[in-house]
Amino acid sequence: MEIRGDKNLSYQQPDENGHFNEFGGKYVPETLIPAIQELEKCYNVQKNDEAFQQEQKKLQQHYSGRPTPLYFAPRISEDTGYNVYLKREDLNHTGAHKINNALGQILLARRMGKTRIIAETGAGMHGVATATVAAQFGLECIVYMGEEDIRRQKLNVFRMNLLGAEVKPVSSGSKTLKDATNEAIRDWVTNVENTYYLIGSVVGPHPYPMMVRDFQSVIGEETKEQFARIAIPGSQSPIPDFLIACVGGGSNAMGMFYPFLNEKVQLIGVEAAGLGVETEEHAATMTKGEYGVLHGSASYLLQTEDGQVKLPHSVSAGLDYPGVGPEHSYLKSTGRVEYVSATDEEAIMAYQWLSQREGILPALESSHAIAYLKQRDNILQQGDNVIICLSGRGDKDVHTVADYLGNEI
Amino acid sequence: MNRIKHIFQTRSEKVIPFITAGYPSKKDTVNLVLAAEESGAAMVELGMPFSDPLADGPVIQEASQIAINNGVNIAGIIATVKEIRKSSQIPLALMGYINPLLKYGLEEFIQDCSAAGVDGLILPDLPPEEAEEYLTLCKSEDLCPILLVAPNTPGERIQEISKAANVLIYCVSILGITGGKGAAQQELENYLKRVEAYSSCPFVVGFGIKNRADVVRINQMAHGAVIGSAIIEEMRKKKNSVAVMKSYISKITKGNH
């Protein structure tokens, strides 16, 4: 495969209207236009503001525990013949990369004078991250969550309650992340004057995909610096050969990839293949989707012949989404990132493998990225330096895994 | 002449019912439109159901899902319009979300609408920022792009939107989704005065409109009232949806036809 990264090309996306070529944009009801314009304006000012950056940095360090380690995983390296490094986003406060974004956005919400925070959540990790930062700043917090996800992520629902957030069950459609997002947007339309919508991934109308990517880029920036420091002596390049991340909406992947887009490194996004991409039960948007508009932006989308959104399936609630961030669609269209998929079964096996061989319980979402190491037709070569974004920890998934394996806890 | 353009040349009390195509069943749609016309409706909005209707409350969400389960799609709706046109010249606007239209092909969709006798389109998730191609296509096919404004839309933007729409704009009465509470009188008055001042074309008002009093009040301040969730809610309670449409619309257009 040709590697498209080129240091001499400077990657500049999206354009000023939030388009990544034909992807992205602002497909929202008129009521939300003033809100996203205000957000965009505020973000463009704050991102270059020293005080904002200082505050964000301080919170990342002292509240969330950054930088997270880049860990060389000796035993799965031994098992596979690759040099596997794990970017330990699971060691963040609240247990996933979601806090990087939540911290950035809550600072914006405060500067915009919003008093009420709403969010959608799938696995509950983004809901927990949002409830956490809202508690920290004393703001009201409402989290929309599909009934199906509430069932499979009970632990996180209780965590959000403990943090003082109200979890509103969503019973429409597939009762998962897509429907929770619809409901959050409806709430936002209704309460736009005092409400900040803290979106959890690189999805939604401009400026969210760009802004969430920027807030998550700390993952890739740290990784770059850490890898250059710990790279095996004598290796030719301080740049890894591969970066691998799971893709739900795509925020941990964008955060990992973005700082490397101009480097000579191969980028691989792993989607959820559910029961298999050849079945109807999957969430492999990039592999099986078609151009469409959902939740405010144009991107690939799982849809029927009539343009209705299909119900996705994944054992992992955080990947169970029929859309994907517009920048991923763009990066697929340019060929810069390769998108592959892993099934429920492969993810469950990877979950157990990492637990047993490295003593790390990965989130089921992240397990999809791990699973790629084991796929026989993957494009990795023996001896390659491979970095995986371990986006979250797996405690929340023990019930799901036990269920899947037929065990009762 | 485009039928919407035609009727908005004269100011009169206008009631515009919204009907989800394919709800409660596919065979009802033509009859519901004809019943609405017979009972005094000035124009009809025909909803094209979408699985994820962001601007709609629970009532229209449910109606949309039922219609989708009934097998309604864009091609079927265009065929329904052709059927209606065999016996009626009531102005018709299709309302829906952009995704099914992109899947159908936007250009083809607009041409087919025009050929079938559709007069206007209302697409709540296509703000002017994303509407360039749509506006050009509408113009070339003589369809009215009925763009939307909201209570928080600034005056200058209302002006731009009305210029782009040219014939008619749709004022969402409240910050919110369909099927909610109506707007408070004073706020609505201030809002519609602002629209009056800035809009270069007539405007209708929708969201939260339920009864004769609402219709009268809205028509004093605007050029028409759209009524949606309230009718569907009535239909949910009774078996004969055509009878519901007749009695509901007759009641709210009383003395007006």
Ligand SMILES: Cc1ncc(COP(=O)(O)O)c(C=O)c1O
């Ligand atoms: C641990 C973890 N990883 C990944 C994801 C998927 O989101 P994204 O693709 O935005 O990183 C989630 C979402 O809930 C998550 O909790």
